[in-house]
Amino acid sequence: MPNDCPNCCDMVLFGALGDLSRRKLIPALYQLERAQLIEPQSRIIAVAREDMPAAQITERVSDVLKQFVAENERDDDSMARFCKRFQYVCMDFSDNASYQSLQQCLEQKQHQRIFYLATPPALYATICKGLHDVGLTEEPTRVILEKPIGHNLSSSKDINEEVGRYFNESQIYRIDHYLGKETVLNLLALRFANSLFSNNWDHHAVDHIQITAAEQVGVEGRWSYYDDAGQLRDMVQNHLLQVLSLIAMEPPSRLDAESIRDEKLKVLKALRPINASNSQQMTVRGQYAKGFSGEKKVPGYLEEEGAKENSETETFVALKAHIDNWRWSGVPFYLRTGKRMPEKRSEVVITFKKQPHNIFHETLPDLPPNKLVIRLQPDEGVEVEMINKIPGLGKQMQLKATTLDLSFDETFKKRRIADAYERLLLEVMHGNQYLFVHRQEVEQAWNWIDGIIAAWETTDESPKPYPAGSWGPVASVSLLAQDGREWDE
Numbered sequence: 001m002p003n004d005c006p007n008c009c010d011m012v013l014f015g016a017l018g019d020l021s022r023r024k025l026i027p028a029l030y031q032l033e034r035a036q037l038i039e040p041q042s043r044i045i046a047v048a049r050e051d052m053p054a055a056q057i058t059e060r061v062s063d064v065l066k067q068f069v070a071e072n073e074r075d076d077d078s079m080a081r082f083c084k085r086f087q088y089v090c091m092d093f094s095d096n097a098s099y100q101s102l103q104q105c106l107e108q109k110q111h112q113r114i115f116y117l118a119t120p121p122a123l124y125a126t127i128c129k130g131l132h133d134v135g136l137t138e139e140p141t142r143v144i145l146e147k148p149i150g151h152n153l154s155s156s157k158d159i160n161e162e163v164g165r166y167f168n169e170s171q172i173y174r175i176d177h178y179l180g181k182e183t184v185l186n187l188l189a190l191r192f193a194n195s196l197f198s199n200n201w202d203h204h205a206v207d208h209i210q211i212t213a214a215e216q217v218g219v220e221g222r223w224s225y226y227d228d229a230g231q232l233r234d235m236v237q238n239h240l241l242q243v244l245s246l247i248a249m250e251p252p253s254r255l256d257a258e259s260i261r262d263e264k265l266k267v268l269k270a271l272r273p274i275n276a277s278n279s280q281q282m283t284v285r286g287q288y289a290k291g292f293s294g295e296k297k298v299p300g301y302l303e304e305e306g307a308k309e310n311s312e313t314e315t316f317v318a319l320k321a322h323i324d325n326w327r328w329s330g331v332p333f334y335l336r337t338g339k340r341m342p343e344k345r346s347e348v349v350i351t352f353k354k355q356p357h358n359i360f361h362e363t364l365p366d367l368p369p370n371k372l373v374i375r376l377q378p379d380e381g382v383e384v385e386m387i388n389k390i391p392g393l394g395k396q397m398q399l400k401a402t403t404l405d406l407s408f409d410e411t412f413k414k415r416r417i418a419d420a421y422e423r424l425l426l427e428v429m430h431g432n433q434y435l436f437v438h439r440q441e442v443e444q445a446w447n448w449i450d451g452i453i454a455a456w457e458t459t460d461e462s463p464k465p466y467p468a469g470s471w472g473p474v475a476s477v478s479l480l481a482q483d484g485r486e487w488d489e
């Protein structure tokens with residue numbers, strides 16, 4: 001494809017009027033506009049089924065910005081420039097003629113083409129075939145796929161196969177928005193730019209690792225989608241396993257897609273299977289009952305709007321994972337994620353081993369271990385918990401557990417923390433795949449998750465209820481207590 005502007009692109013948003021586009025994609029693209037990171041001639045082609053006059057798209061985009069971009073981040077110039085980029089193509093995704101209209105629109109410019117499929121995955125095959133039939137899938141075109149990529153290993157293979165018939169792996173960008181979060185990226189910096197940590201990142205130094213992704217919200221009006229998925233599929237299969245892979249992987253030789261994705265894949269392959277023989281000791285699933293969100297009374301999962309009686313879907317998961325390799329032998333990774341927790345908080349806590357001998361036993365008989373706390377969101381930052389002497393002339397040395405706290409807000413004053421989608425969209429425009437998930441990673445993650453789901457299906461136990469506004473069922477505390485540990489709260 002000859003390109004009349006090498007850095008220009010046409011970003012085609014399938015499902016442009018849907019929830020993801022409105023809440024995340026359009027606001028993220030607008031932020032890139034504001035930061036002047038989009039080439040002046042690049043276009044955004046909004047594609048949806050709604051039959052509306054093409055000119056109306058400007059008004060719709062401007063409404064989205066008013067609703068989803070903070071007032072102090074909206075300026076007239078950027079908004080006007082941004083709205084001007086949009087064109088609207090109404091499409092019936094199953095109709096060939098529709099793809100011809102799209103092709104005509106794209107043919108007006110010879111730009112890098114990017115198709116963002118912000119649609120249900122059930123439509124991916126139809127859309128990719130439609131694009132192929134009008135000659136729109138040739139390299140270097142790129143396609144972005146949203147999660148969920150399947151419901152299990154077999155359906156994810158089907159999706160990957162279908163898309164793979166029309167696009168090569170090097171053209172496919174599978175989104176896991178956690179990989180676009182500043183603090184998740186910072187895991188790479190912490191690990192590989194600081195010898196203090198890289199030299200203490202294995203079973204010799206680390207006692208255990210906790211990864212928490214807690215949300216205060218419930219299912220937010222998407223009961224039926226969520227009920228089909230549950231927290232294990234919705235959060236663990238993708239976001240938590242990606243974070244775990246970044247923490248556990250071997251140092252990649254370069255900061256590029258192939259090196260990083262190869263290392264992450266090795267971690268996923270080394271996860272010890274959880275199956276019917278060990279799932280009782282390794283996993284806890286819960287479902288929220290009525291309770292509180294802050295001060296407000298909220299219904300239980302089964303009383304939410306649109307809920308079906310007797311659903312056994314989990315809204316909380318805690319599990320213990322082992323990575324069977326040299327580095328992590330004997331170091332458990334405890335993962336926990338749930339809806340209707342007391343607060344929104346995602347963090348990684350690395351607990352180091354205790355000192356082998358305590359010379360301060362008279363004043364501090366139980367010398368606490370050092371901890372590295374990486375706050376992914378909100379209040380992004382990094383903390384190191386360590387012991388210090390309390391200043392004073394007392395005969396005995398008084399010690400205190402203290403915290404070195406590096407808050408991003410304080411340290412990088414005035415730096416706005418970009419939303420994950422801003423970073424990810426920019427990387428696709430630049431053709432960098434290192435923050436996107438390879439097909440093998442998705443399938444390997446499903447392989448592990450399928451084992452857990454199959455194990456759950458063999459028991460007649462239901463998810464354990466927990467009151468909304470709590471940290472999950474008591475069994476989650478026991479999961480760590482049986483190993484003499486506790487969740488970091």
Ligand code: BG6
Binds near residue numbers: 215234235346
């Ligand atoms: C999405 C899940 O992938 O991630 C949602 O489908 C969840 O259920 C969301 O609420 C959490 O994302 P974040 O960035 O708010 O932690």
